[in-house]
Amino acid sequence: MFGLFKREPAKKLRKQYSAKLEEAMQAQRNSDIRSYSMLTEDAQAFWTQLEPLERAKQWFADVIIKKGCHQAAFLRFSGA
Numbered sequence: 001m002f003g004l005f006k007r008e009p010a011k012k013l014r015k016q017y018s019a020k021l022e023e024a025m026q027a028q029r030n031s032d033i034r035s036y037s038m039l040t041e042d043a044q045a046f047w048t049q050l051e052p053l054e055r056a057k058q059w060f061a062d063v064i065i066k067k068g069c070h071q072a073a074f075l076r077f078s079g080a
Helices: 009-029 031-067 070-078
Strands: none
Touching: 009 031
16 A cells, blocks of 8 residues: 555666667667667666566565465565
8 A cells, every 4th residue: 555656666777778778779780889889788787776676576476476465465564
């Protein structure tokens, strides 16, 4: 209930990551390899921030499936 209007932090990073990859693809198509490599490196920086958030989200989804919704909600709010 309290997290209903809370923004998902990974959503913004995922959007930035996709935009950088798109820019990198366009640079590669234009034979601008230097820009392509720099943009790919920037995208990798977004990915290193995004990956732990995605893993935590997957872990929480696995807990809900294995233990049930009520116990997962307890784990989320108790900080365990």
